Amino acid sequence: ELQLVESGGGLVKPGGSLRVSCAASGYTFSHTWMSWVRQTPGKGLEWVGRIKSKNDGGTTDYAAPVKGRFIISRDDSQKTLYLQMNSLQTEDTAVYYCTTYAFDIWGPGTMVTVSS
Amino acid sequence: DIQMTQSPSTLSASVGDRVTITCRASQSVNNWVAWHQQKPGTAPKLLIYKASSLQSGVPSRFSGSGSGTEFTLTISSLQPDDFATYYCQQYNTYSWTFGQGTKVEI
Numbered sequence: 001e002l003q004l005v006e007s008g009g010g011l012v013k014p015g016g017s018l019r020v021s022c023a024a025s026g027y028t029f030s031h032t033w034m035s036w037v038r039q040t041p042g043k044g045l046e047w048v049g050r051i052k053s054k055n056d057g058g059t060t061d062y063a064a065p066v067k068g069r070f071i072i073s074r075d076d077s078q079k080t081l082y083l084q085m086n087s088l089q090t091e092d093t094a095v096y097y098c099t100t101y102a103f104d105i106w107g108p109g110t111m112v113t114v115s116s
Numbered sequence: 117d118i119q120m121t122q123s124p125s126t127l128s129a130s131v132g133d134r135v136t137i138t139c140r141a142s143q144s145v146n147n148w149v150a151w152h153q154q155k156p157g158t159a160p161k162l163l164i165y166k167a168s169s170l171q172s173g174v175p176s177r178f179s180g181s182g183s184g185t186e187f188t189l190t191i192s193s194l195q196p197d198d199f200a201t202y203y204c205q206q207y208n209t210y211s212w213t214f215g216q217g218t219k220v221e222i
Contacts, residue, residue, distance in 0.1 A: 037212075044203070044215075045160070045203055045214035046214070047211060047213065047214075050210060061211070097160075102165075103150060103160075103205070104162045104165075106159035108159055
């Protein structure tokens with residue numbers, strides 16, 4: 001069964017950093033483009049960014065609100081996707097989901113709270 | 117960014133009702149629209165992709181239609197398990213955007 005599971009969420013102070021992970025199982029992770037999507041009560045579902053497979057260059061793209069602060073990376077040997085979040089702001093408080101680029105598989109999400 | 121506007125925001129319906137949710141894009145997204153169902157505390161679940169293609173395992177009472185800027189999700193006969201929030205999504209560009217959601221309630 002294809003599965004994604006996020007981890008690493010928590011409480012962080014404004015200006016701080018946090019890295020969340022997404023572990024994949026049951027399929028060929030290395031060939032799959034991946035994305036991060038976040039959800040807040042106020043703004044709903046918001047695309048955060050994507051990373052291509054290494055075969056397709058492994059490049060990344062980001063949404064404007066997080067560009068320059070967030071970094072998406074992947075470790076295909078560990079079947080793990082990462083989201084490094086720096087200079088966190090209260091507006092980044094959300095549930096963070098990883099999803100395949102076909103958005104047919106989603107993890108259960110991990111909560112990130114940015115608060116002093 | 118392409119804006120996706122859903123209507124209505126909330127919909128009250130009964131079991132057995134035919135339900136229609138509309139999504140309008142701020143510019144043409146061709147057929148690159150998906151519909152997701154979300155229940156409280158869980159991740160979105162893909163129902164429809166490419167405007168009208170039914171995702172594997174999704175009941176046939178769900179259907180999608182539309183192209184360009186106007187899209188519709190229809191549930192032909194609402195079942196108890198269908199009370200949830202539904203989101204449209206465009207993926208015509210790599211910068212996906214989602215509608216604000218339609219809550220289907222009893």
